[in-house]
Amino acid sequence: GNSVTQMEGPVTLSEEAFLTINCTYTATGYPSLFWYVQYPGEGLQLLLKATKADDKGSNKGFEATYRKETTSFHLEKGSVQVSDSAVYFCALSSSYKLIFGSGTRLLVRP
Amino acid sequence: EAGVTQSPTHLIKTRGQQATLRCSPISGHTSVYWYQQALGLGLQFLLWYDEGEERNRGNFPPRFSGRQFPNYSSELNVNALELEDSALYLCASSGLTGTQETQYFGPGTRLLVL
Numbered sequence: 001g002n003s004v005t006q007m008e009g010p011v012t013l014s015e016e017a018f019l020t021i022n023c024t025y026t027a028t029g030y031p032s033l034f035w036y037v038q039y040p041g042e043g044l045q046l047l048l049k050a051t052k053a054d055d056k057g058s059n060k061g062f063e064a065t066y067r068k069e070t071t072s073f074h075l076e077k078g079s080v081q082v083s084d085s086a087v088y089f090c091a092l093s094s095s096y097k098l099i100f101g102s103g104t105r106l107l108v109r110p
Numbered sequence: 111e112a113g114v115t116q117s118p119t120h121l122i123k124t125r126g127q128q129a130t131l132r133c134s135p136i137s138g139h140t141s142v143y144w145y146q147q148a149l150g151l152g153l154q155f156l157l158w159y160d161e162g163e164e165r166n167r168g169n170f171p172p173r174f175s176g177r178q179f180p181n182y183s184s185e186l187n188v189n190a191l192e193l194e195d196s197a198l199y200l201c202a203s204s205g206l207t208g209t210q211e212t213q214y215f216g217p218g219t220r221l222l223v224l
Contacts, residue, residue, distance in 0.1 A: 032211045043116075043200055044153075044215040051211075089153065093211040097143065097166060098202075100153040 002027040002094040006101035009087075013080055013108050021075040021104045023064075023090035031092040033057075033066055033073040038087045038103070047075075047088070080108045112137065114216035116201050122222045123191050131186040131219045135203030141165075142184040143204070143213055144176065148197035156199075159184055191223045 007022040025033065032051045036044040048057030053068035062077045073090060085108045090101040115134045123129050135142050144156040155168040159178035173189040188195055198220050202213035
Protein backbone atom coordinates (compact mmCIF):
# COMPACT_ATOMS: atom_id res chain seq x y z
CA GLY A 1 0.00 0.00 0.00
CA ASN A 2 0.89 3.65 -0.18
CA SER A 3 3.08 5.03 2.58
CA VAL A 4 5.29 7.94 3.62
CA THR A 5 8.54 7.73 5.55
CA GLN A 6 10.08 10.73 7.29
CA MET A 7 13.35 11.15 9.08
CA GLU A 8 13.18 10.69 12.83
CA GLY A 9 13.33 13.76 14.99
CA PRO A 10 13.84 15.86 16.84
CA VAL A 11 16.01 18.01 14.64
CA THR A 12 17.77 20.74 16.62
CA LEU A 13 19.35 23.65 14.76
CA SER A 14 20.73 27.06 15.54
CA GLU A 15 19.04 30.10 14.07
CA GLU A 16 20.09 30.80 10.44
CA ALA A 17 21.21 27.18 9.88
CA PHE A 18 20.23 25.20 6.78
CA LEU A 19 17.36 22.77 7.18
CA THR A 20 16.68 19.49 5.41
CA ILE A 21 13.92 17.10 6.46
CA ASN A 22 13.90 13.91 4.41
CA CYS A 23 10.71 12.39 3.09
CA THR A 24 10.33 9.36 0.82
CA TYR A 25 7.15 7.73 -0.37
CA THR A 26 5.80 4.50 -1.78
CA ALA A 27 2.82 4.83 -4.08
CA THR A 28 1.15 3.49 -7.17
CA GLY A 29 0.91 6.14 -9.83
CA TYR A 30 1.92 9.73 -9.20
CA PRO A 31 0.15 11.15 -6.17
CA SER A 32 0.22 14.78 -5.12
CA LEU A 33 2.70 15.46 -2.31
CA PHE A 34 2.36 17.89 0.58
CA TRP A 35 4.17 19.34 3.55
CA TYR A 36 2.07 20.43 6.51
CA VAL A 37 3.28 22.17 9.66
CA GLN A 38 1.80 21.90 13.15
CA TYR A 39 2.67 24.55 15.73
CA PRO A 40 2.23 23.66 19.42
CA GLY A 41 -1.41 23.29 20.39
CA GLU A 42 -2.69 23.95 16.87
CA GLY A 43 -4.04 22.10 13.85
CA LEU A 44 -2.20 21.51 10.58
CA GLN A 45 -1.28 24.29 8.18
CA LEU A 46 -0.52 23.59 4.54
CA LEU A 47 3.07 24.65 3.92
CA LEU A 48 3.56 23.65 0.29
CA LYS A 49 2.56 21.08 -2.31
CA ALA A 50 3.59 19.57 -5.64
CA THR A 51 1.26 17.76 -7.99
CA LYS A 52 3.59 16.18 -10.56
CA ALA A 53 7.17 15.04 -11.07
CA ASP A 54 9.83 17.79 -11.03
CA ASP A 55 7.36 20.31 -9.59
CA LYS A 56 8.86 22.52 -6.89
CA GLY A 57 6.60 23.72 -4.12
CA SER A 58 7.66 26.76 -2.14
CA ASN A 59 6.32 28.97 0.63
CA LYS A 60 7.80 31.19 3.38
CA GLY A 61 11.35 30.26 2.34
CA PHE A 62 10.65 26.52 2.43
CA GLU A 63 11.05 24.44 -0.74
CA ALA A 64 10.53 20.83 -1.78
CA THR A 65 10.92 19.17 -5.19
CA TYR A 66 8.88 16.15 -6.34
CA ARG A 67 11.53 13.61 -7.36
CA LYS A 68 9.96 10.64 -9.15
CA GLU A 69 13.26 8.81 -9.72
CA THR A 70 14.11 8.76 -6.00
CA THR A 71 10.45 8.85 -4.77
CA SER A 72 11.37 11.73 -2.50
CA PHE A 73 10.00 15.11 -1.44
CA HIS A 74 12.61 16.54 0.93
CA LEU A 75 11.85 19.82 2.70
CA GLU A 76 14.57 22.50 2.73
CA LYS A 77 15.05 26.01 4.06
CA GLY A 78 18.17 28.06 3.70
CA SER A 79 18.02 29.92 7.01
CA VAL A 80 15.71 28.80 9.81
CA GLN A 81 14.25 31.06 12.48
CA VAL A 82 13.16 30.36 16.03
CA SER A 83 9.58 30.80 14.84
CA ASP A 84 10.00 27.76 12.54
CA SER A 85 10.03 25.47 15.57
CA ALA A 86 7.15 23.06 14.98
CA VAL A 87 6.33 19.54 13.81
CA TYR A 88 6.50 18.99 10.05
CA PHE A 89 4.45 16.31 8.28
CA CYS A 90 5.01 14.97 4.79
CA ALA A 91 1.89 13.55 3.14
CA LEU A 92 0.64 12.07 -0.10
CA SER A 93 -2.84 12.03 -1.55
CA SER A 94 -4.31 8.60 -2.13
CA SER A 95 -7.95 8.04 -3.14
CA TYR A 96 -8.92 11.46 -1.81
CA LYS A 97 -7.41 10.85 1.62
CA LEU A 98 -4.04 11.97 2.94
CA ILE A 99 -1.45 9.48 4.12
CA PHE A 100 0.99 11.10 6.52
CA GLY A 101 4.49 10.42 7.65
CA SER A 102 5.15 10.22 11.37
CA GLY A 103 6.19 13.86 11.62
CA THR A 104 9.55 15.48 12.37
CA ARG A 105 9.90 17.87 15.27
CA LEU A 106 12.13 20.87 14.56
CA LEU A 107 13.60 22.94 17.38
CA VAL A 108 15.47 26.10 16.46
CA ARG A 109 17.63 27.68 19.14
CA PRO A 110 18.45 31.42 19.20
CA GLU B 111 -11.89 34.21 4.07
CA ALA B 112 -12.76 32.16 7.13
CA GLY B 113 -10.95 28.88 7.53
CA VAL B 114 -12.19 25.52 8.75
CA THR B 115 -13.74 25.82 12.18
CA GLN B 116 -14.26 23.08 14.77
CA SER B 117 -16.13 22.88 18.03
CA PRO B 118 -15.68 22.35 20.86
CA THR B 119 -11.95 22.97 21.27
CA HIS B 120 -11.78 20.58 24.20
CA LEU B 121 -14.10 17.78 25.30
CA ILE B 122 -13.86 15.62 28.40
CA LYS B 123 -15.92 12.42 28.59
CA THR B 124 -15.92 9.24 30.60
CA ARG B 125 -15.57 5.74 29.22
CA GLY B 126 -18.78 4.44 27.65
CA GLN B 127 -20.21 7.89 26.90
CA GLN B 128 -20.79 9.37 23.45
CA ALA B 129 -18.92 12.34 21.98
CA THR B 130 -20.08 14.67 19.20
CA LEU B 131 -17.60 16.84 17.35
CA ARG B 132 -18.53 19.48 14.80
CA CYS B 133 -16.83 20.97 11.77
CA SER B 134 -17.64 23.81 9.37
CA PRO B 135 -15.71 23.76 6.08
CA ILE B 136 -14.30 26.70 4.18
CA SER B 137 -17.07 28.46 2.29
CA GLY B 138 -17.52 26.82 -1.12
CA HIS B 139 -15.88 23.53 -0.12
CA THR B 140 -18.04 20.44 -0.44
CA SER B 141 -15.75 17.75 0.98
CA VAL B 142 -15.05 17.21 4.67
CA TYR B 143 -12.49 14.81 6.06
CA TRP B 144 -11.87 13.63 9.61
CA TYR B 145 -8.52 12.50 10.99
CA GLN B 146 -7.42 11.22 14.37
CA GLN B 147 -4.08 12.27 15.87
CA ALA B 148 -3.44 10.01 18.83
CA LEU B 149 -0.25 10.08 20.83
CA GLY B 150 2.23 7.66 19.34
CA LEU B 151 -0.02 6.71 16.43
CA GLY B 152 0.39 9.68 14.15
CA LEU B 153 -2.31 11.05 11.88
CA GLN B 154 -4.84 8.53 10.67
CA PHE B 155 -7.68 9.02 8.19
CA LEU B 156 -11.13 8.42 9.66
CA LEU B 157 -13.89 9.49 7.25
CA TRP B 158 -14.57 11.44 4.07
CA TYR B 159 -17.90 13.10 3.26
CA ASP B 160 -18.80 14.76 0.00
CA GLU B 161 -22.17 16.16 -1.08
CA GLY B 162 -23.81 14.65 1.98
CA GLU B 163 -22.56 11.11 1.39
CA GLU B 164 -19.88 9.05 3.12
CA ARG B 165 -17.32 8.37 0.39
CA ASN B 166 -14.51 6.61 2.18
CA ARG B 167 -13.74 5.24 5.61
CA GLY B 168 -10.48 4.45 7.38
CA ASN B 169 -9.69 1.42 9.50
CA PHE B 170 -11.84 2.37 12.49
CA PRO B 171 -14.68 0.48 14.20
CA PRO B 172 -18.33 1.30 13.41
CA ARG B 173 -18.73 3.24 16.66
CA PHE B 174 -16.98 6.04 14.79
CA SER B 175 -19.62 7.55 12.55
CA GLY B 176 -20.69 10.88 11.20
CA ARG B 177 -22.73 12.80 8.75
CA GLN B 178 -22.64 15.82 6.50
CA PHE B 179 -25.42 18.35 6.47
CA PRO B 180 -26.92 20.23 3.46
CA ASN B 181 -24.74 23.25 4.30
CA TYR B 182 -21.69 20.91 4.08
CA SER B 183 -20.88 21.13 7.77
CA SER B 184 -20.17 17.81 9.41
CA GLU B 185 -20.48 15.97 12.66
CA LEU B 186 -18.32 13.14 13.99
CA ASN B 187 -19.87 10.86 16.58
CA VAL B 188 -17.92 8.46 18.71
CA ASN B 189 -20.05 5.99 20.66
CA ALA B 190 -19.09 3.81 23.61
CA LEU B 191 -15.95 5.82 24.26
CA GLU B 192 -12.79 3.97 25.17
CA LEU B 193 -9.68 5.36 26.85
CA GLU B 194 -7.68 4.98 23.63
CA ASP B 195 -10.08 7.34 21.83
CA SER B 196 -8.32 10.19 23.61
CA ALA B 197 -6.77 12.19 20.78
CA LEU B 198 -6.83 15.35 18.73
CA TYR B 199 -9.53 15.09 16.06
CA LEU B 200 -8.82 17.17 13.01
CA CYS B 201 -11.31 18.15 10.35
CA ALA B 202 -10.25 19.24 6.87
CA SER B 203 -12.11 20.49 3.83
CA SER B 204 -11.40 20.68 0.14
CA GLY B 205 -13.06 22.32 -2.83
CA LEU B 206 -14.31 21.37 -6.24
CA THR B 207 -12.61 19.33 -8.96
CA GLY B 208 -9.13 20.62 -9.61
CA THR B 209 -8.54 21.53 -6.02
CA GLN B 210 -10.06 18.44 -4.49
CA GLU B 211 -6.79 17.03 -3.29
CA THR B 212 -5.62 20.05 -1.29
CA GLN B 213 -7.06 19.72 2.18
CA TYR B 214 -7.19 22.62 4.61
CA PHE B 215 -7.35 21.79 8.29
CA GLY B 216 -9.14 23.25 11.27
CA PRO B 217 -7.63 23.73 14.74
CA GLY B 218 -8.94 20.42 16.03
CA THR B 219 -10.98 19.14 18.96
CA ARG B 220 -9.00 17.60 21.77
CA LEU B 221 -10.97 14.71 23.26
CA LEU B 222 -10.00 13.28 26.62
CA VAL B 223 -11.66 10.08 27.79
CA LEU B 224 -11.39 9.35 31.51
